[in-house]
Structure formats: C-alpha cells, structure tokens
Amino acid sequence: MPHFLSTTDRNFEERFVALLAMKREDSPDVDDTVARIIADVRARGDDAVIELTAKFDRMQITPQMIRFSDTEIEDLCAQVSAEDRAALEVAAERIRAYHVRQIPDDQMWTDPDGATLGWRWSAVSAAGLYVPGGLASYPSSVLMNAIPAKVAGVPRLAITVPTPDGIANPLVLMAARIAGVDEIYRIGGAQAIAALAYGTETIAPVDKITGPGNAFVAAAKRRVFGKVGIDMIAGPSEILVIADKHNDPDWVAVDLLSQAEHDESAQSVLITDDAAFGEAVAAAVSKRLETLERRAIAGKSWADFGAIITVRDLDEAADLSDRFAPEHLELCVEDPDALSAKVTHAGAIFLGAYTPEAIGDYIAGPNHVLPTARSARFSSGLSVLDFMKRTTLTKMTPHALATIGPAAERLAQAESLEAHGLSVRARLDRLNGGIDE
Numbered sequence: 001m002p003h004f005l006s007t008t009d010r011n012f013e014e015r016f017v018a019l020l021a022m023k024r025e026d027s028p029d030v031d032d033t034v035a036r037i038i039a040d041v042r043a044r045g046d047d048a049v050i051e052l053t054a055k056f057d058r059m060q061i062t063p064q065m066i067r068f069s070d071t072e073i074e075d076l077c078a079q080v081s082a083e084d085r086a087a088l089e090v091a092a093e094r095i096r097a098y099h100v101r102q103i104p105d106d107q108m109w110t111d112p113d114g115a116t117l118g119w120r121w122s123a124v125s126a127a128g129l130y131v132p133g134g135l136a137s138y139p140s141s142v143l144m145n146a147i148p149a150k151v152a153g154v155p156r157l158a159i160t161v162p163t164p165d166g167i168a169n170p171l172v173l174m175a176a177r178i179a180g181v182d183e184i185y186r187i188g189g190a191q192a193i194a195a196l197a198y199g200t201e202t203i204a205p206v207d208k209i210t211g212p213g214n215a216f217v218a219a220a221k222r223r224v225f226g227k228v229g230i231d232m233i234a235g236p237s238e239i240l241v242i243a244d245k246h247n248d249p250d251w252v253a254v255d256l257l258s259q260a261e262h263d264e265s266a267q268s269v270l271i272t273d274d275a276a277f278g279e280a281v282a283a284a285v286s287k288r289l290e291t292l293e294r295r296a297i298a299g300k301s302w303a304d305f306g307a308i309i310t311v312r313d314l315d316e317a318a319d320l321s322d323r324f325a326p327e328h329l330e331l332c333v334e335d336p337d338a339l340s341a342k343v344t345h346a347g348a349i350f351l352g353a354y355t356p357e358a359i360g361d362y363i364a365g366p367n368h369v370l371p372t373a374r375s376a377r378f379s380s381g382l383s384v385l386d387f388m389k390r391t392t393l394t395k396m397t398p399h400a401l402a403t404i405g406p407a408a409e410r411l412a413q414a415e416s417l418e419a420h421g422l423s424v425r426a427r428l429d430r431l432n433g434g435i436d437e
C-alpha cells in the first residue's frame with residue numbers, strides 16, 4: 001500500500017516532510033561503493049572495468065570486447081524489424097525538430113563607450129552518453145542523449161551501455177546508428193562513468209557526461225563532476241499526477257505505474273482534491289499490479305515510495321507539487337494550462353488527460369532525460385545547451401579604453417592588485433601621450 005496523506009491531517013506537515021526526505025538515491029553506502037569503483041578504474045583502467053563488468057553485469061569480456069565492433073553493430077542492426085526501425089526514425093525526427101529550436105544565437109554589439117562586446121557558443125569536443133541497461137533497455141535514451149549532442153555539433157560521441165549477461169538490445173545499436181554515434185562501449189554503472197571521465201587504455205576520456213541511470217550512475221556522475229562536466233542528476237524516475245475526480249482511475253493508475261516499473265527506487269505520487277477518487281486509483285493500481293509484467297519492481301516502488309495525497313483544492317496541489325519539484329508532472333484537471341501556470345518547479349509538465357507521460361518518454365519531442373530527487377528546483381532537462389559552452393568576447397578601441405579604463409584602474413587599486421591597475425595605466429599613459437586611435 002502506498003502512503004496515504006491528507007492536508008487536513010493534524011500531522012500532515014511532518015509526514016509530508018518525511019516523504020520528501022526519503023532517501024532514494026544518495027545513501028552513503030551507494031556513494032562509498034561508487035567512490036571505490038571510481039578509484040579502481042582510475043588506478044587500473046581496462047582491467048578494473050573488465051572485473052567490475054564481470055561482477056555487476058555477469059559478463060566476462062576482454063579489452064578487445066569493451067567496444068562494439070563495426071561487424072557486431074552491423075549484425076545487431078540487421079535484427080531490427082522494419083516496424084521498430086520506423087518507430088525509432090519517427091521518434092528521432094520529432095526529437096531533432098524540437099531540439100533544433102534550442103540552438104542559441106551568438107551576439108556581438110558596440111556599446112555607447114565604444115567597447116565591442118559579445119559571446120560565442122561552441123560545442124564540447126567529446127561527449128560521453130550514458131544509456132541505462134540494468135533492469136530495462138533504453139533505445140529511447142540513446143536518441144534523447146545523442147540527438148541534442150549532434151544538433152549542438154559535438155564532433156565525438158561515445159555511448160556506454162551495460163549488457164547484463166551479455167545480452168545487447170539491437171534497438172540500442174540501431175538508435176545509435178540513426179543518431180550518428182561514433183563509439184559504443186558495452187559497460188555500465190559507476191565503472192562506465194569513471195572510464196568516460198578519466199579514460200582507460202581503450203576509452204579516450206570525454207569532456208562532458210550526460211544521461212540517466214540508477215543510483216550508482218547518479219552518484220558516480222556527482223563524483224566525477226569537475227574533472228568533466230555533467231548535465232544533471234537524472235536518477236530513478238518520478239511521476240507526480242494531479243488529478244480531479246473527472247478522470248478514469250485506471251488511466252491515472254497506469255500512469256503512476258509507468259514510472260514505478262522503471263526501478264524499485266522510482267517514485268509515483270497522486271495528488272487529488274477528492275479522497276474517494278484517491279481510493280479508486282489505489283484500487284486500480286492494485287488491480288493492474290496483479291498482472292503487470294514488471295509487477296515485482298513496480299509493486300515495491302509503489303509500496304515503498306508511492307503516495308496518495310488528498311488536498312483541499314488544486315491551489316494546494318500546485319504548492320505541494322512545487323515542494324516535490326518532480327521529474328514529471330501530469331495535470332489531469334479541467335484547466336491544465338491554468339494549473340500549469342501556478343507551478344514553478346518541475347522537469348517536464350504534461351497537460352491534460354490525453355497527454356500520458358509515456359508519450360514524452362518516447363516521441364513527443366522534449367527530452368526525457370530530466371532532473372530527479374527534487375533537483376528540478378535548480379536544473380532542467382537535457383538540451384542542446386548542455387553540449388555547448390559560451391565564450392565571451394571583448395574588444396576595446398583606444399577611445400573606449402580611455403573612457404572606461406580609469407574606473408578599472410580605480411577598482412584595481414581598491415583591490416590592491418597593482419599589476420591590474422598598471423596594465424590599464426600603461427595604455428592610458430600612451431594615449432595621453434597623443435598616440436592616435
């Protein structure tokens with residue numbers, strides 16, 4: 001049974017805070033394990049990666065097998081049906097069309113003092129894309145990572161994807177081919193993140209690591225940040241549904257289960273202004289769990305982290321949702337646009353009863369790599385910008401330097417940084433000596 005809460009309960013605030021604080025992905029034991037794995041890969045490179053892959057993915061590989069060969073990719077792609085390939089291509093095209101709009105503009109202007117200023121965007125040189133593969137397989141995540149990277153213009157794209165028991169999903173390889181990925185490595189978990197960040201004999205290090213993963217992957221990305229850039233913490237999936245009584249309880253139930261089935265650590269929450277509707281959804285979830293293929297995972301996630309919260313009205317629902325800052329927010333209410341306007345913190349919002357979150361996982365166009373564990377308070381879903389950085393540009397004329405230089409000299413003196421002041425003064429003195437512009 002999930003956690004049942006109501007904002008009219010006397011101890012609501014205490015229970016709600018406890019729900020928010022539930023540790024799903026940053027427990028110290030996960031972090032300790034990850035620290036050891038990263039240190040091992042840094043020290044022993046491929047040998048460590050091979051041993052850890054044997055341990056966690058039950059697969060014995062050699063250094064030559066770490067990377068998928070062209071022949072293997074060819075053979076696996078040949079196994080993909082025409083229908084599956086077509087679905088991947090539709091998804092890829094929609095994702096590309098959405099992300100192209102994110103390409104930022106360079107800017108350059110001359111201000112009234114004569115200084116020419118601006119910025120220029122450029123892509124990172126190499127990106128490592130993590131594609132999860134432990135409990136489920138994610139061809140969709142290949143597209144969601146690689147397409148924005150390609151749109152940004154990243155020259156080198158490397159994917160890591162675990163293949164537990166040696167089983168590779170052909171659609172993952174096909175998605176990588178459609179998206180134009182350069183290198184694919186059959187490794188996962190913290191060891192893959194460490195290999196991408198620090199490099200091994202087989203894997204050249206990258207500059208930026210993106211992509212979702214389980215608690216070990218999320219903790220590893222946190223740890224390598226600084227050596228490389230990362231996109232965000234995109235850990236175990238979450239969905240928060242705000243639904244009024246005019247919905248079909250079964251629709252809401254399967255939406256909640258759609259994220260619960262990712263991982264025992266996933267979290268699904270319903271907020272409703274009608275207690276009886278909440279009960280009906282709970283019953284519908286139980287019924288669906290009797291037959292759902294992944295009922296073991298989804299059932300544990302729902303029992304441990306699931307919640308149904310009854311609120312007095314939808315304004316209260318929006319406030320509580322902002323405190324969750326969920327990865328996915330579904331608004332199944334009469335006026336979803338109006339309610340959406342009251343929400344600030346969410347990775348992605350799905351408006352209206354005919355917009356199940358799953359449509360965003362695969363095909364709508366926006367990215368499905370999204371911030372979890374309340375990090376939507378300060379970060380956003382993966383975008384083209386995650387693969388780019390901005391360089392500022394400044395160009396002074398003698399006239400511009402004469403105009404704004406003295407204030408710089410003054411500030412340098414105030415900071416007691418003499419050479420700073422002198423580097424401006426040396427030029428101002430020359431100008432005062434009558435050198436023309």
Ligand SMILES: NC(=O)c1ccc[n+]([C@@H]2O[C@H](COP(=O)([O-])OP(=O)(O)OC[C@H]3O[C@@H](n4cnc5c(N)ncnc54)[C@H](O)[C@@H]3O)[C@@H](O)[C@H]2O)c1
Pocket residue numbers: 033056057131132133134135136138141162187188189190191212213214215216217233234235236237262263266327368369370371372
């Ligand atoms: N937030 C997002 O944008 C988003 C998108 C897609 C998927 N997800 C999430 O990604 C996750 C995918 O998880 P997954 O497990 O299927 O695949 P995964 O690839 O993330 O994790 C599998 C790897 O975890 C490592 N691992 C497993 N148990 C370990 C242990 N005890 N110690 C050390 N390492 C261990 C292994 O190396 C294994 O290769 C799910 O939580 C899903 O909800 C999130």
Ligand SMILES: N[C@H](CO)Cc1c[nH]c[nH+]1
Pocket residue numbers: 138140141236237238259327361368369370
């Ligand atoms: N819901 C996941 C993000 O949390 C993305 C995904 C991929 N495939 C299915 N779902």
Ligand SMILES: [Zn+2]
Pocket residue numbers: 237258259262358361
């Ligand atoms: Zn999903």
